[in-house]
Amino acid sequence: MPNLVNETGVVRTPAWRRMKRHWQLYLVILLPLLYLVIFKYVPMAGIVIAFKDYNVIKGIWGSTWVGLKYFEQFFNSPNFWLYIKNTLGISLYGLLIGFPAPIILALALNEIRNGLFKKSVQLVTYAPYFISTVIMVSIIIVNLTPNVGMISKFFAMLGVENTNFMGIPGLFKSIYVWSDVWQFTGYGAIIYIAALAGVNPELYESAKVDGASRIQKIINIDIPSLIPVSVILLILNLGNIMKLGFEKIYLMQNPLNLSTSEVISTYVYKVGLLGSSFSFSAAIGLFNSVINLILLVSVNYIAKKLSNNSLW
Amino acid sequence: MITASRIQESKGDRLFLGIVYLFLTVILLIVALPLLYILSSSVSSPQAVVSGKVWLFPVDFTLAGYKAVFNNAQIGVGYMNSLFYTVVGTVINVLLTIMIAYPLAKKTFYGRNFVMVLLVITMMFDGGLIPFYMVVKNLHLLDTRWALILPGALAVFQVIVARTFFQTSIPDELSEAAELDGCSDIRFIWSIVLPLSKPIIAVMTLMYAVGHWNAYFDALIFLRSPDLFPLQIILRNILILNSVDPSMMANVDQMQAQQGLRDLLKYSLIVVASAPVLIIYPFVQKHFVKGVMIGSLKG
Numbered sequence: 001m002p003n004l005v006n007e008t009g010v011v012r013t014p015a016w017r018r019m020k021r022h023w024q025l026y027l028v029i030l031l032p033l034l035y036l037v038i039f040k041y042v043p044m045a046g047i048v049i050a051f052k053d054y055n056v057i058k059g060i061w062g063s064t065w066v067g068l069k070y071f072e073q074f075f076n077s078p079n080f081w082l083y084i085k086n087t088l089g090i091s092l093y094g095l096l097i098g099f100p101a102p103i104i105l106a107l108a109l110n111e112i113r114n115g116l117f118k119k120s121v122q123l124v125t126y127a128p129y130f131i132s133t134v135i136m137v138s139i140i141i142v143n144l145t146p147n148v149g150m151i152s153k154f155f156a157m158l159g160v161e162n163t164n165f166m167g168i169p170g171l172f173k174s175i176y177v178w179s180d181v182w183q184f185t186g187y188g189a190i191i192y193i194a195a196l197a198g199v200n201p202e203l204y205e206s207a208k209v210d211g212a213s214r215i216q217k218i219i220n221i222d223i224p225s226l227i228p229v230s231v232i233l234l235i236l237n238l239g240n241i242m243k244l245g246f247e248k249i250y251l252m253q254n255p256l257n258l259s260t261s262e263v264i265s266t267y268v269y270k271v272g273l274l275g276s277s278f279s280f281s282a283a284i285g286l287f288n289s290v291i292n293l294i295l296l297v298s299v300n301y302i303a304k305k306l307s308n309n310s311l312w
Numbered sequence: 313m314i315t316a317s318r319i320q321e322s323k324g325d326r327l328f329l330g331i332v333y334l335f336l337t338v339i340l341l342i343v344a345l346p347l348l349y350i351l352s353s354s355v356s357s358p359q360a361v362v363s364g365k366v367w368l369f370p371v372d373f374t375l376a377g378y379k380a381v382f383n384n385a386q387i388g389v390g391y392m393n394s395l396f397y398t399v400v401g402t403v404i405n406v407l408l409t410i411m412i413a414y415p416l417a418k419k420t421f422y423g424r425n426f427v428m429v430l431l432v433i434t435m436m437f438d439g440g441l442i443p444f445y446m447v448v449k450n451l452h453l454l455d456t457r458w459a460l461i462l463p464g465a466l467a468v469f470q471v472i473v474a475r476t477f478f479q480t481s482i483p484d485e486l487s488e489a490a491e492l493d494g495c496s497d498i499r500f501i502w503s504i505v506l507p508l509s510k511p512i513i514a515v516m517t518l519m520y521a522v523g524h525w526n527a528y529f530d531a532l533i534f535l536r537s538p539d540l541f542p543l544q545i546i547l548r549n550i551l552i553l554n555s556v557d558p559s560m561m562a563n564v565d566q567m568q569a570q571q572g573l574r575d576l577l578k579y580s581l582i583v584v585a586s587a588p589v590l591i592i593y594p595f596v597q598k599h600f601v602k603g604v605m606i607g608s609l610k611g
Contacts, residue, residue, distance in 0.1 A: 018422040024497035025415040032412035033427070035466050039447060040434040046443030060446070105339065111332045121336050123594060124343050130589045132526030134544045138551040138582055142353075143346050147364045148575075150349040182343065190604045214325045247529050251552055265441075272442045273533055285440025293437050 050283040063279075070283035079262070087263040090249070091241035094177045099237060101181050102188030103230060107222055109189065110196045111214065125186025137251040140179050141166060167256035176252060191233075192226055199225045231309035239296030242288050264288050354378070354579035358572025361579070377580030380573060387550075387581070390543035397542055398524040401461045405520040406513060408466045409474050414501055416471070417478035418487070431468050441533075448534060459534035460527070460542065467523075470516055473603065477512040478505070515603030518596050522589060547585055551578055 019026065050070060052063040074080060105125065112118050131139070143149040144165045147156070152165065165171055203221050212220070246265040253261045264284060272281025304310035321329075348368055353361050357372035365371050381387055415421045416428060438444075444463070453459040482505055490500050506513070528544035535541060593600075 015422055018420060022415070022418070022421055022497055025418065025421055028411045028498065028501070029415045029427070032408045032466055032471075033430075035408060035462075036430060036434065038451075039444070039463050039465070040438070041430075042447050043439030043443035044437070045439075046446055047439050049443065049446070108332050108336055108339075111329060112336065117333075117336075121340050123597065124340055126597065126600075127590060127593060128343060128347075130522055130526075130593055131586055132528070132544055132547075134526075134528050134547045134551065135582055135586050138547070138578065139346060139350060141552065142350060142578060142582070148362060150346060150367065153364055153367070182346075186343070187604075190601055194605050213322065214328050251548065268441055269533075273445060278442050278446070282440060282442040285442055289437055289440055296436060 047282065047286050049279050050286045052279060054279040054282075066279075070280045071287065073280060074284050074287065079267075082259070083262060083264050083267055086260055087242060087244050087265075089260075090173050090176055090263065091244050093173050094180060095237055095241065097177055098181055098184065098188075099230075099234060101185045103192055103226060105185055105189040106192030106196060106226075107218055109193060110222060111218075122186070125189070127186070128183040129187035131183065133247045133251060136179065136183055137248060140175065140252070144175070164256075166252070166254060169257045169260040172252070172257045172260045176249065180248075191229060195226055195229050196222060227307070228309050231303055231307055235296070235299050235303050235310065238299045239292065241295065242292045350579050350582050354576070354583045356576075358576040362572055362575055376573060377576035378584070380577045381580045381584050386538075386546050387543070387584075389539060390541055390546035393539075393541060394525055394543040396457070397460045397527075398521050401464070401524045402517055402520045404461060404465050405467070405470075406516050409470050409516060410501070410506075410509075410513075412466070413471050413474035414478055414505060417475045417482070419484065431471060435468050445533060454534055455536045455540065457540060460524075460530050463534075464523075464527075464530065467520070470519065474509075474512055474516060477509065482508060511599065511602060514596070514599045518600055519603060525589060543585060547581065550581060 046060065049060055049063070051065060051067060052060070053066045053069075054060065055063045058064075109118060109121065128136075143151040146152050146162050146164055152163065155161075155163065155165075165175065199221060204217060207217050207221060242264070244263050244265060246269060249261060249263055250266050250269070253266065265288075268281050268285050268288075271277050271284070275281075300310050345368065349366070352368060352370045353366045354377050355373055355375065356366045356370045357374050358376070360366055360371035412427070412431075416424050416431075418424065448454060448459055448463055451462075453462060486504065487500055490504060495504075526544065528542070528548060531540075531542050531545045532548075535545070
């Protein structure tokens with residue numbers, strides 16, 4: 001194998017030779033690739049049922065084509081705009097609060113000395129990340145139980161008594177978003193804390209010499225140093241606004257708040273799996289995936305034009 | 313040095329620092345208090361909980377709620393099932409992740425860009441719930457234990473994290489030297505790569521295991537038999553849907569006491585179910601933070 005290790009030859013070696021050299025790696029990668037094909041790519045091909053009248057007996061390939069029938073049915077359904085509105089409303093509200101929150105926490109933590117207090121704040125604020133969705137929703141419900149839960153008792157002291165917060169449609173978005181902030185802000189701050197730790201100390205030294213105040217240092221040193229990582233995270237978040245998670249919303253739903261809590265993902269589940277309208281539900285899912293892809297690509301494009309920070 | 317810089321601090325800066333400390337204290341309390349309330353309620357008497365007497369500290373200490381949790385067969389089955397899904401699922405996750413991430417980290421691996429593209433596409437676009445469900449159904453995995461293990465056997469994000477780690481911490485020279493000495497790729501992975509990758513394996517194991525322990529959605533859509541249910545589904549039935557198996561209350565006769573105990577049980581159950589993860593968490597926090605960092609290197 002002498003010609004394999006020469007310095008310029010690596011790239012130019014013929015494909016079959018390079019494949020033969022690492023034949024064992026192909027063996028190793030076979031199983032994960034099989035997984036990707038079966039559980040990621042076959043479902044992509046399965047999207048065709050959105051354009052067919054799926055019939056269990058005839059199977060996916062035997063069912064008749066119906067074109068865009070199910071898409072039209074969804075666009076024309078009376079609740080179409082409601083579900084879009086709910087999905088976007090919760091996502092954008094969540095982004096508006098949930099995106100800056102970890103940055104603020106990281107900036108605050110960066111101001112104080114390393115010590116027991118700082119460690120405790122970090123330990124406690126990361127912890128809720130590990131709580132499961134089911135437990136998290138239970139914690140919300142328990143704390144909001146009228147006259148019993150701590151948060152509802154707190155509001156009772158402020159004069160809001162005997163209120164079933166979970167049953168008020170207008171409050172659903174806020175409960176969802178703020179409980180997410182409660183659970184994920186600490187975790188989200190980790191990456192910003194790391195970015196702040198990487199700032200060149202000389203910048204702070206010269207700022208001190210120039211007599212900059214703490215606030216001026218935050219505005220002129222800390223925040224600019226967080227921009228690259230926050231742009232990337234913002235792109236990812238904006239690209240996912242239609243992918244609003246099913247798990248937590250579904251658990252938080254009850255008959256009283258459904259007018260604001262029904263979103264596309266919960267609707268797909270209810271119509272498709274509980275109601276067995278596979279084709280209709282697949283069409284809604286596809287619509288959602290496509291919108292998401294368009295969003296991700298365009299946000300990435302805009303970010304590239306504006307700031308040179310992008311995913312690809 | 314420290315004292316010198318303190319003297320230099322202006323009044324405005326000291327005021328600002330005071331506000332920062334106050335702000336962080338408030339955050340600390342906001343995160344901790346709802347949890348403390350649940351912990352205290354779980355060991356308080358049902359009457360005290362229902363009448364709203366419990367704030368931060370237990371009232372009329374009792375372990376009745378925990379007794380009810382541990383006497384419940386359903387919860388025991390769920391715990392064991394979750395343990396099974398977590399252990400078997402995580403082992404498969406970690407193995408498959410390494411098996412794809414290592415070849416992808418190797419520059420001389422022909423086809424690596426193609427596989428990378430395959431991976432990235434799955435992050436940007438997916439077929440949606442229904443086609444995914446149909447695949448699981450057609451493989452006859454519905455209502456089997458495998459339904460909670462195989463469909464999520466690989467997380468693309470973890471593959472990218474592991475690949476970044478291999479690229480940055482296993483030097484090419486090492487594998488080339490091993491190759492010259494006649495060491496095969498598989499043997500190289502086994503005796504060089506794995507021992508050098510302990511930190512990333514620890515992080516991956518933690519992330520995957522927490523994911524399995526906390527998951528409920530896959531069980532909700534794929535499982536029908538109660539004896540296969542993971543803990544989270546049983547928690548959902550008891551905590552959110554409010555359906556408590558009457559046998560759980562067998563030793564309590566009065567209706568009112570039953571209602572009270574039913575409420576108390578919720579608090580104890582929340583504590584019991586989150587305990588495993590939250591107890592391990594402080595010990596692995598360092599690794600966990602490290603994992604987030606490695607992940608952040610590459611988007």
